[in-house]
Amino acid sequence: MTSPLLLSLKLALVTSSLLLVLGLPIAWWLAFTRFRLRFLIESVVALPIVLPPTVLGFYLLLELGSRGSLGSFWERITGHTLAFSFEGLVLGSIIYSLPFAVQPFTAALASVDRRLLAASASLGASPWRTFWRITFPLAFPGIVTGYALSFAHTLGEFGVVLMLGGNIPGRTQTASISIYDNVQMLDYSAAARQSFTLLGISFALLVVINALNRNRNWRLQ
């Protein structure tokens, strides 16, 4: 049986990795589009920041459950519901952590000097080459930040997981829920161990990111 901590780490890893793949195109579009109603899309992306996790979790529960369109579709294909499953948690986490990935990505991509992109094009580079050789490397610190923030945010997720995944040990019982459980059962020493581990992981993550960005800025100057 997977321990709550390992489950949390797995969930965070899968979620932030998928957000990298999904979030980059969204961020690229937001950074470069001249579409007038861009702010509407930005607001949708930012919504999970202000929405109470329980509200988001509630809507997801309705949608991913057997009666929801996505949930019933998933059930027909796989034979089990999306709610109360690890896949369901991943989907919920992606939506919940979306702004924490997309916003740093967008800021990083938008901050790349447009003159460099123009120079790249005038040197015959396709938009694809310009992205991978110029935009992406220059935006890299911001992309790492977005990845790490979405990872950490998923790691600490509580409300959405509780609403959507219940509290099934080994399947959907993540570290933060397990801590809550232990406190409810007055097992303070277990809760302290888990809390301390999460604290350590979060802190280590931030240290690594900041060191990475600092080192990189040094090299560019």
Place this chain on the structure above:
Amino acid sequence: MSASPSALQVNIHLPLSRFQLECNFKAEREAVVLFGRSGAGKTSVLDCIAGFRKPRRGKIAMGNRVLYSSEQGLNLPVRQRHVGYLSQQPALFPHLSVRQNVEYGLLDLPRQERDDRVDSILERFRISALSASRPAAISGGEQQRVALARALVREPELLLLDEPLSALDLPLKSLLLDALFNWQRERAIPMLYVTHEQSEAYSLSRRVLLMEKGSIVSDGEPHQVFSAPLNRERAALLGVENLFDGVVEETSPALGTMTCRVAGTGLLIESPLAKKDRGEPIRLALRAGDILVATERPTAISARNVINGHIEAMEDRAGMVELRVICEGTTFCVHITRGALQSLALETGKSVWLIIKTHSIQLLRS
């Protein structure tokens, strides 16, 4: 005249915020200076040719290769235009070394050929020693050399340069200009060089296009373009009140001036020097507000034209008074303030002296 295969043809119409960009010119395999004040639309022209900006309509072609045509609905992307573009900012990729910057435009070539070309251009621009450096570690002049090498190593079919050296000091600038113009002559490709410095325009090229408010208003050799900047319509447009036909009486190249006689009169006026010979006709323009009025002959004054006449008419206009002064059969329109009118106690028929600086006189193209 049929266009040579490499000739650049430009015909652009594009509404800008303050005026309409209306540009129509051709360039053979030559260096052409695009000259004009900042905000005249020079950079917009380059941006249209390079493909960074799309004109409303028109056509841009390099020989038979059409880069943009509103008629054909064609707008080649920047990367396919094969144009070398360099602006005041070197825009080097900060995360790549000098060498990686220079080879960036050659990534599709086989390794060996790429290396050879990069080596030779680094050598030519004397930046081989910087090969492994990052842009942030080298000086501004070196950065601009790298940017130039990066643009030229691709052997572009056309060079567009937007004040590329204006941030550099003079010795460095002339060194780079030499390298640039040698390159252009060897390759015999069209080159457009944008500048707003008259001295640069003089030294760089035998052909200058003068731009004003989005249009090319003059096209020719530098001295032609700069010594005859106005025509009669434009002078009227600019609000020049005094226009005289005259002939060149005497030229003083050493002083940079010449003396002109207003046609049909004995009135002599000193003006700036133009490329005109004695006896050639010329048109002089002078703003009414540029003329000073005195009631006695001034002495010890720098102005070279001090002319006696009498006031024929006075008219009160909004904010000033317009005088008609007749000097040796020539009528001058003069604007003075009401205060000046009162303190000089001017009235119709009174004798006055008009004082005109040589460089207040503008020469018109005849």
